[in-house]
Amino acid sequence: MQLTFLGTSAGKPTKERNISALALEFEQDNKWYLFDCGEATQHQILKSRLSIGKLDTIFITHMHGDHYYGLPGLLSSKKLDTAFRPLTIYGPTGIKKFLECVIDVSFENLGYTLEIIEFKAEETFTFEKFSLKILALEHSIESFAFYIKENDITNKLNEEKLRSIGLEPSPLYGELQRGNCITFQGKKIEPKEYMLPPVRGRTLIIAGDNSRPEILGRYLEEIDLLIHECTYTQKDYDHLQVKVLHTTAKDLGKAVQERHVKNVIATHINPRYSNHGADGVDSIYGEIKQYYKGRVFIANDLDVYRLSKDGMVEKL
Template identity: 75%
Template sequence: MQLTFLGTSAGKPTRERNVSAIGLEFEQDNKWYLFDCGEGTQHQLIRCSLSIGKLDTIFISHMHGDHYYGLPGLLSSKKLDTAFRPLTIYGPKGIKKFLECVMDVSFENLNYELKIIEFIAEDSFLFDKFSLKVLALEHSIESFAFYIKENDTDDKINEEKLREIGLEPSPLYGELQRGKSVIFQGKELKPEEYTLAPIQGRSLIIAGDNRKPDVLGDYLEDLDLLVHECTYTQDDYDNLAVKVMHTTAKDLGTVVQENRVKNLIATHINPRYNMKSEKGVELIYNEIKQSYKNRLFIANDFDVYRLGRDGVIEVL
């Protein structure tokens, strides 16, 4: 399972960061999934290995522009690239009206099937390699997180054990995989004796803007990976003239530690934390680390993370 961060800034693009967008890929798959699509996402795709032609589904977390203004340009470029693979967009109420308006006033003819599905909290969807549940967050407008549970693998053949008895890959492998006994060299081979133990699918949450990370409740408990906004340090948030409904590093660190989240990637970083400022992203990292003891990363644009089946994050 691999995540590519295409945009990690909060609210507006900066010289270092574009606005929100994350690509998700699964092993041995010929497609990928996009979570949020801030303005300029198609420019970011030019600079990484993800292909518009293999994009299968887009999920929009909420209707703030830095999370979906990149859709019109991306949809148009998909057509210009003659990438006519069907595309599905999942989003909250309003996403359908927005896209239909854009297509109407621009006289855009996409030449490919575009399906738009508006969801509500607690909706669940099934995909080839995972299931997805929509979770409500707390923000100034409706905002959502996506709980993703990879399918368990429970029918993988123990090739090494079969080769030890002289059975090389053949149609008999398929019979065993389908739960049927087979005869090899006069001996009955039972599927339970030549099938590996089930492998539990990985779990992650990709969250939109959110004031309280603990609103995710039991879904956080022993989660393999949480991707969550971390817009401010606590001190900077406390000194804002106008309070906004975003998460602080202090709150995020406390909640993920209490729920034993195994890996955390913080994103949606306020522009004040940058390389040319006295306030760098290390302030956010250090504040989270005051509470959180597991693996922590502050995402940058074009970072690629691989979540192994052992639950360990590798930075590529």
């Protein structure tokens, strides 16, 4: 499972960071998924190894512009690229009205099928390789997280055991994987006797803007990866004259430690934190680590991370 951060800034772009967008890919798949689509996301895609032609589905966390203003340009460029693969957009109430207002979403105009689905909290959607549940967050408007559960692998054959009885790889393997009995050398072979134990699918949460990471509750419990905003350090947040509903590094660290989250990638970094300035992202990383003993990464634009089958995250 691979994640490409296309935008990691909070609210507005900086010289170092564009605004929110994240791509998700699964192994041995010919498509990818986009989570949020801030302004200029299509420019970021051009700088990556991703192709608009293989984009299958877009998920929007909430209706703040830095998370969806990039949609009209991307949808139009998809047509200009003659990338006519059907596309589905999942978003909160209002996403359909927005798109119908700014572009003609008909097939006649776009040249491809565009389906727009408005979701509500607690809904679950099923895809080829995973299921996705909508979780409500706490923000100044409705905001949501996506709990993603990869399908378990339940049809992996014990090839070593099959070879031990003389059955080499052949179409008979496929029959066993489909749950069918076969006959080999005059003996009936039951598929369950030659199956390996199920391999648990990976779990992750991709969250929108949220002031209380602990609101995710039991869904955080020992998940493989949480991707969550971390807009301020606690000190900087405390000194804001006008408080905003965003997460601090302290609150994020405490929440993920309590629920034993295995890996955390922080994003949605306030523009005041520069990779080269006096207020650096190291302050965010350091504050999270004061409270959390697991693996932490601070995402930068165009960073690529891999979540392995054993639940380990590495930056590529």
